Amino acid sequence: EDQVTQSPEALRLQEGESSSLNCSYTVSGLRGLFWYRQDPGKGPEFLFTLYSAGEEKEKERLKATLTKKESFLHITAPKPEDSATYLCAVQATGTASKLTFGTGTRLQVTL
Amino acid sequence: DGGITQSPKYLFRKEGQNVTLSCEQNLNHDAMYWYRQDPGQGLRLIYYSQIVNDFQKGDIAEGYSVSREKKESFPLTVTSAQKNPTAFYLCATGPQGTDTQYFGPGTRLTVL
Numbered sequence: 001e002d003q004v005t006q007s008p009e010a011l012r013l014q015e016g017e018s019s020s021l022n023c024s025y026t027v028s029g030l031r032g033l034f035w036y037r038q039d040p041g042k043g044p045e046f047l048f049t050l051y052s053a054g055e056e057k058e059k060e061r062l063k064a065t066l067t068k069k070e071s072f073l074h075i076t077a078p079k080p081e082d083s084a085t086y087l088c089a090v091q092a093t094g095t096a097s098k099l100t101f102g103t104g105t106r107l108q109v110t111l
Numbered sequence: 112d113g114g115i116t117q118s119p120k121y122l123f124r125k126e127g128q129n130v131t132l133s134c135e136q137n138l139n140h141d142a143m144y145w146y147r148q149d150p151g152q153g154l155r156l157i158y159y160s161q162i163v164n165d166f167q168k169g170d171i172a173e174g175y176s177v178s179r180e181k182k183e184s185f186p187l188t189v190t191s192a193q194k195n196p197t198a199f200y201l202c203a204t205g206p207q208g209t210d211t212q213y214f215g216p217g218t219r220l221t222v223l
Binding site for chain 1: 211216
């Protein structure tokens, strides 16, 4: 069974204090790993897709990286508007369209 | 305006009543999905459709039904057989040739 574990459950940072969120996964074969951002009461917003170990993608203050067992979402010099829940999901090979989601990391960035 | 529309945003129903949640898209995406989100749990797949007039059960299809008569629309019916229907329901779409899914704004269903 595919599994995704995200840590920490919650993270509180001061503005400018860089950190990383972790997504560990167990899957028979990885087709893709996805990061989303979700604001309270809203649908998830797509951030990145990663396909193979060693791949990195960046968007503004966010950088996602992938290894064979986990992915990191690095947040550099965060701002209060980066506060949200960050969701990780995996898609296994041979499971067209089926994403398995983690429970998310709730990030709060304070002034 | 391109996008995914879910209506209504909030929905209240009495126990034992069926209710239909709407999902419409004008992105010309082939695939459409329904998930439910509960506090402390990851999103769980209810049903998905990759083409008009065809759909497949996800992990938690019991007590739900769907139809895909048009490419733009994928309504979800929560039946009285669903034991714990109160949740946040999310519709997603995906273009052909990619695995990425894009989510709508969600409908919060409360069954009283």
